[in-house]
Amino acid sequence: MESVETGECLWLVTSGHVFGIRVEKLQELGKNEVQLRHWKSNLPPPPFDFFIKLPQGDITNSFLFHSNLFFAGGPPASSTNIYQLSYLGGTTLAITDAVAAGTVPPPPTLLYDRCYVANIQGDVYLLVHDSPVYLVERKMGFWVLRSGSKEWHPLPLPPSILRSYSYSESTTYAWWHWHCLVWKDKLFLEVDADPETITYPRKIIFYVYDPQADDHSWHQLKEKLPFSSCEDGYSHVSIMAVSSLGDVGNCSVAMTWSMEDGPPSYKRTVKIHALMVDNQDYCIRRRQCLEEACEAIIPSSFNADHTNVKFVDLGKGKVCVLIVGFTKGYPMLCVLVLGLALLQGGEQEHQGQRFLSVEVLVNQVYDMKACQEDMYLRLVPCSSFLYSFSKGMPTQTCLLPRSHVSNEKAEAS
Secondary structure, X not given: OOOOOOOOEEEEEEOOEEEEEEHHHHOOOOEOOOOOXXXXXXXXXXXXXXXXXXXXXXXXXXXXXXXXXXXXOOOOOOOOOEEEEEEEEOOEEEEEEXXXXXXXXXXXXXXXXXXXXXXXXXXXXXXXXXXXXOOOOOOOEEEEEOOOOOOOEEEOOOHHHOOOOOOOOOOHHHHOEEEEEEEOOEEEEEEEOOOOOOOOOOOEEEEEEOOOOOOOOEEEEXXXXXXXXOOOOOEOOOOEEOHHHOEEOOEEEEEEEEEEEEOOXXXXXXXXXXXXXXXXXXXXXXXXXXXXXXXXXXXXXXXXOOOEEEEEEEEOOEXXXXXXXXXXXXXXXXXXEEEEEEOOHHHHHHHOOOOEEEEEEEEEEEEOHHHOOOOHHHHOEEEEEEEEOOOEOOOOOOOOOOEEEOOOOOOOO
């Protein structure tokens, strides 16, 4: 077995912990062929090879700089809040203050809550919105830390978030939210068109920032809603491109998820979907519910709150699905590894909306109560990705975006 220094590991980052498992071990977990009637008392702990507690809670962003792995965020008590993860040998990891060590420059503003960090072509992009909940002053802005630089450089903000929003606990702040997403080396931002008015369905605006463009400005996408389908008109921003499948014509394959109501109302079933996303207008051309994956999820339902799903492209058409949630108060981790293959032209016509064949290679469920702390949110995953301490991030995998929803009961879809 490869050591962590040379082999790839899959990392799961929650707001309070970092977990790691070797990819080779992950793919050998096997299928759960037994129906677990008393799963609450029989579940094993998760087979992580690495585990470390983050020095502060709510450290919700991960990024790479000079092939090193960093975490940013945390409570508003510090202006630093950037930490580096290092490997010390065996199964031992270390967390150090990256700013104090000089491995990254100090951030241009406080990084608690409402910030988004993303890697695009080796550079680090930071988008920060104000957070009126905390009575701490900080700058709202957009910056880039270039791979050969030692300081954060300011960039123009999207016009929509230049406004200052008033805080109302019962209305405005509890409902206003925004999403960021990196797709094909471009940064997309979804915001409410009128955050001070509660409407359903939401009226949203999409902006795109292309680092390669000469004007270095944000452009509003007006004609069509990106990452949406004609079936539901809803924008799916919690997605991951399956780069290892390659493009299909002018489209790319992506994964996303949703939750459907079940009896009783506080229980939801997780649904896994594959999307065919147009690379020109970013709209969804086809959508396939991966029934084989849905049927392999254990347990069959989760509490509506505090459940999240992350995807990691393992390469060669394999995708890992990580579901962290609660069932009857018990914290669970469901792990799926799916083998995906594109159907040929004739097969697609025969199958209708289906464009992928699906094979469940791994489906296991684990008890996460040993990792549970006082707050349920400490277990909700913020990001998941492949990373090797000697090789850095594989080019086909990016750090996943997270939703910025101030209402804690809001759900990603």
